[in-house]
Amino acid sequence: MTASGIGAPVRRKEDQRFITGKGRYVDDFNRPGQAHAYFLRSPHAHATIRSIDAAAARAMPGVLGVFTGEDLAADKVGNLICGWMIHSKDGSPMKAGPHPALAQGKVRYVGDHVAVVVAESLAKARDAAEAITVEYDLLPAVVETAKAQGAATAVHEVAPDNVVFNWHLGDKGAVDSAFARAKHVTTLDLVNNRLVPNPIEPRAAIGEYDEAEEQFTLYTTSQNPHVARLVLSAFIGIAPENKLRVVAPDVGGGFGSKIFIYAEETVCVWAAKKVGRPVKWTSDRTEAFLADAHGRDHVTHAEMALDENGRILGLRVHTVANLGAYLSTFASSVPTYLYAPLLSGQYNIPAIYCEVDGVYTNTAPVDAYRGAGRPEATFVIERLVEVAARQTGQDPARFRRRNYIKSFPHQTPVIMNYDVGDYGASLDKALEAADYKHFPKRRRESARRGKLRGIGFSSYIEACGIAPSQAVGALGAGVGLWESAEVRVNPTGSIEVLTGSHSHGQGHETTFAQLVADRLGVPIESVNIVHGDTDKVQFGMGTYGSRSGAVGMSAIAKALDKVIAKGRKVAAYALEAGEGDIEFKDGRFSVAGTDRSLAFGEVALQAYIAHKFTGAELEPGLKEGAFYDPTNFTFPAGMHICELEVDPDTGHVTIERFTAVDDFGTIINPMIVEGQVHGGIAQGVGQALFEGAVYDAEGQLVTASFMDYRMPRAADLPSFEVGMTVTPCPSNPLGIKGCGEAGAIAAPAAVMNALTDALGHENIAMPATPLAVWRAAQRARQPQPIAAE
């Protein structure tokens, strides 16, 4: 390990500009002649639009245009799409209702887009929007996840029973027979609460049209600008790909919510040509609450069958997944292929069967949010395992260990082939770090102070680095999930790396540069990472699903191999030696067994001046590209342990200790990895104890601001104990597994297992607010049989 190579805790190169306010986010861009867009949104969850009268608004000062769904239709602007086809059990394709960027005839959730006003200023646009008269015929709202199926009202005509798909995975017969032989069955009804992503930077877009070049440009807050361009071009029909540039500059957090192609950016880029001016929109926080794609929202009935020795025989899961009012870009994949294939957890489970009903409701669309399906799966399996251990009188750590998968590769009954792992090692290390041995003493000490202390485990596994393109194609994905990279070596030896990955908080500018520094033996300062602009980077699939290390960096590694191979050829000519005799080590090309050598930068110069070889012998220049398509998912896994204390008088919960031992494979920058773990845990604790989007019976979002939506705060969290175990991933050249989502995946189950341990309950719903915890503590004080809520 060098000071800045693989494994070094290098300080983030990008932080200087971020923490001194020099970052450049979409809202920091202002284009010449820029106008401002304001979206008139539906105040109703479900209504037919009888009429929209915008005449008064159009006549107001400074108004450049007022547009509705009719205008989009007249211009043949396509609907927003869902890019993953799911088939129901009976083989029928999912029922995707139309998703226009501006409502056509109906509004389907509070915050749905009714019209857009483009004006000289935001204030003028907003004033004009208030002058638009919309006549609505109200329809009953379908709100509750569990009651959507077969509700009297249909959200979309194509799905009269509100069911988008009835999907399943696994062998039902094998599971039925496992349950028939079971000695013990553990059953739980679980709700995975709906979350609002809330990145610190709200979404924003600037659309621009250059009439001379017939060229559109879209600046947008995107985790995957090339996918945005592809969708806007091929499906929505804004412009051919060669006439549309998409720029995603610094992006202030995404957590999945900026993967998707939204109405607002579509309208801005389209309206730019309509009004002949650049059109800017920046979401305010209320709009973010109402109209960013939400996360999670599952209602699940789960059963686990055990034999007489406490071994898991089978798992049966039925989930209703709320997809909201429209299918967002990847909505259908999250509660299906990103969920059920992870239900085996870290356990050897011979038979698993999972059914998922995806339903429409009159709520904001639901799509991937940090972890995307895997937190939901982990919550199901880890809550079941914990309760099963308690019900059968076994120590939860020992119960897990008994059921862990111990030999690899391991084929689960639900698609996944786990390549490598050592779950026992993570458990051992975590138990030690959490001082599990002395927990009973700490519990007694809490009890003396009138407090209830609990401990909870979460043995999570996730599938990252998604994924082999052929595999996801077979499962219904509309795209491949490889990544691209291009390494441009300048004549002076400095380097630009163009990557299709996108950094919005992950620190790619540092970790990717570390890889280059490590491989080429050059200083990290001479490496620039270029991303987020379709005019610079040819193509890429973007950043989500903890894939940028495993897939994005693998592409870079592959391109670097080509650079070194070419450098070897150049060096052979320059050093007048045979190519086979050239060695590359520590940044120098040398002739084996001699003291003749050239530094990497000298070889770069030789490649560009091209004095030592002819064009017939070798192409000048030093620039190589690569596409990397993974051969398998990667399987980060680990053990998280939460210890908490409940004040039964108030319901206040204090997290006393949180231990995370993760196996992310090879680690490039341990400091950045720890930061990712910390942030993930904070979000996971947030889901367990604080966060929850609540709609009322009419479909109004009750938690539409931070006054009612409770975000985790630094003071809510202890200093985390973070440890690592390493089994390098065998399926990619760097051994990386991915770390971005682990905390958010593992933490909710760890917290809820600890809380139910403290309270002596089997089940408490998330978020376990003080009110909910106090109620549970009241019941715990009264001797009565423990029952699931």
Add this chain to the structure above:
Amino acid sequence: MYAFDYHRPATLKEALSLVAKQEDAKIVAGGHTLIPTMKQRLAAPGHLIDLGRIPDLVGIERTPRAVTIGAMTTHGAVAESADVKEAIPALSELAALIGDPAVRHRGTIGGSVANNDPSADYPAACLALGATIITSKRRIPAEEYFRGLFETALEDGEIVTGVSFPIPHKAAYEKFRNPASRYALVGVFVAKRPSDIRVAVTGAGSNGVFRWAEAEEALAKRFSAKSLDGLKAPADDLIGDLHADAEYRAHLIGVMARRAVQAATER
């Protein structure tokens, strides 16, 4: 935000004449309630009269029997004041529990009592300590000042200029925060005054801040947390919302009251 005219008077007199002249004028102190409301277009005053540059309205004065705080004194200044810390430490602690540092360095005591948010902290201190609200026209006892949700005894054109708090023997404030907004879900201010004992509750009442008579009676017999054991605050007329139903609030009133008495007795 809609367009409005902004005024920044240098004296109270000037402020009063501006208020008298403009029909749709609003007075702004720290602006932590009014400005967000205007930004959401839920309030649209034609004139905004900013009291922020009137020096006479800022400051803390201590006499042997009372601490008087100018209306434009920020929560941060109250929290940090050596005089307040010494004379009424509970009041200093209350101010330190309001919002976050940014809020405390803009928000003012005058703004808080003029707005009378049912979840604000200061009204509990005013009522429990038997404060006097000083206005441009008169002196109003706290008992008569707080009239309900966002309702006060203030008349049109009347401006709060300060609040005078009699110094108690002992006092303490205990607050259980709304987990999201961090306003008081329940806040209880207990004061042992020379003449009586008062228990004021904020955050919980459907009509804003109120005194809990049963607790006061029990504590009058013996000023001890034990005196409140088994005493339940009445759940009728309490706020019920997403974060706490009336029953939970009633329970928390008891818990916070006991903790406040405990804290006061330990002083």
